[in-house]
Amino acid sequence: MLPAIKNKNIFTVSQLNSKVRSLIEEIGTVWLVGEISNFSIPVSGHWYFTLKDSNAQVKCAMFKGNNRSVTFKPKNGKQILVKAHLSLYEPRGDYQLIIENMQPEGYGQLQQQFYELKIKLEKEGLFAQSNKKPFPKHPKCIGVVTSSTGAALFDILDILKRRDPSLSIVIYPTMVQGNGAEIQIGKMIKQANIRNECDLIILGRGGGSLEDLWCFNNEALARIIASSQIPIISAVGHETDITITDFVADMRAPTPSAAAELVSSSKDNKNEMLAHLCHKLSNTIHHYLSIKKQLLTQSTHRIEKQHPNYQIHKQNQQLDILTNRLENYIKQYLSYCEQKIKHRQYLLQLHTPSKQLEQQKVRLTRTVQRLLGSMDKKSLNIQHKLSLTLEKLEALSPLATLRRGYSITQTAQGDVVTSWQSLKTGDKLRTQLIDGEIRSTVN
Structure with missing residues (x-):
């Protein structure tokens, strides 16, 4: 016997799909890498394709407003990195990704690794302000971990000499680019901690591409910086360059020169302190804005679910599917009509007067041949019977x-x-x- 079921536990298919869509969309934005397949562009201008790897695949849609910003031509077999939010196409119950941004795999993959490591370390608390070590107000010895031949070192030395010649400087030479650079940098930071001769450390190098600065996005190096007993200033690249060491270090300087100015005293010491406080405030504001940005993104996604554009996108997607289905039906119907016309033409050819006349002529010829054969046979029979009768008549005559x-x-x-x-x-x-x-x- 089946258990009693309350009405509130019974869903329609539409209600179930709507509820599942709401649950899926709460996941928010995701980044993922995959290979394009089944790529198509209907007349609406939206992009539809499947993103797959060796073991799984997922359907994707990128609407016209977003795909205009893509700077390369997507094609089947191409590896890409996408930023998307999860959704469900309710009429068919298909789970899919709504793509917001798309990049080729190479550069995008490094960015993806950067964001994944940033999120991981941030969750562990390595970026927390409470873990930042205070800087000495009047340092006497500055350690510099950088390349011994790089322009960054000479900029730091020039500024420190100009601003505070009394400062002692210890250089910890290391590679700052290429394979194994992160290992050497980590060794120099550990060595500085073992020797314990510096009041603070400047970790720096000049600007470069994401690939050039990639050694500063290493997880092991980030953990070494976090465990350092000596305060560390991250001064990697230009002001617009952001690395993992910037987040985990006790302070970030926009450039190596700026780091040298921060750690050295001058007549404008109050201004420097103010700059330091401003920078600290900037970091706090940046962190606060980052949190608010995440909340704004989540709120935006919730609003987008109810936004007319979202419904329009859904309707456009359904229209594309129905248009494709109609085109297939028309093709099938036209093919059926074409076959029917060919069959009718064949039947018409069989029943044309000329064809009928030809057939009748053949039948007439055969009938005449049969008739002549029958007449000849009949005539022979009659002649034979007549001969027999004449013989009998002759005998009786x-x-x-x-x-x-x-x-x-x-x-x-x-x-x-x-x-x-x-x-x-x-x-x-x-x-x-x-x-x-x-x-x-x-x-």
Whole structure:
């Protein structure tokens, strides 16, 4: 016996799909890498494709307003990095990704790794302000971890010499680019902590591409910086360059030169302190704005669910599907009509007057041939029967009797005389012989 089911536990398919869509869309924005397949662009201008790897695949849609910003031409087989939010196409119950941004895999993959590591370390608390070590107000010795031949080192030395010649400087030379650079940087930071001769450390290098600065986005190096007992200033690249070391260090300087100015005293010490406080405030504001930006993004996604554009996108997607289905139906119908026309043309050719006349001529020829054959056969049969009849008639004919010497005598009226008693004097007689007749009178 089935258990009782309350009405509130019974869903329609539409209600279920709507609820599942709401749950899926709460996940928010995701980044993922995959290969394009089944790429199509209907007349609406939206992009539809499947993103797959060796084990799985997911359907994707990128609407016209977003795909205009893509700087390369997507095609099947191309590896890409996408930023998307999850959704469900309710009419079919299909789980799909709504793509917001798309990049080729190479550069985008580094960005994806950067964001994943940033999120991971941030969740662990490595970026927390409470973990930042305070800087000495009047440092006496500055450690510099950088390349011994790089322009960054000479900029730092020039500024420190100009601003505070009394400062001691210890250089920890290391690679700042390429394979193994992160290992050397980590060793120098550990060595500075073991020697414990510096009040603070400047970790710096000049600007470069994301690939050039990639050693500063290493997880192991980030953990070494976080565990350092000596405060560290991250001064990597230009002001617009952001690395993981900037977040995990106790302070970030926009450039190596700016780091040198921050750690050295001058007549404008108050201004420097103010700059330091401003920078600290900037970091706090940046962190606050980052949190608010995430909340804004989540709120925006919730609003987008109810926004007319979202409904329009859904309707456009459904329109594309129905248009494709209609096109297929029209093609099938036209193909059916074409086959039907060909069949009718074939039947028409079979029933044209000329074809019918040809067939009738063939039938007539065959019928005439059969008729002539039947007539010949019938004529032969009749001739044979006639011959037999003539033979029989010949055998029974009086002429045959006459040939044997007999004759036939008839009266003038044509009666055969079989007895003399039937005659009287004066009767005219005619005697038939084989080769003529004799006329006589009874006396």
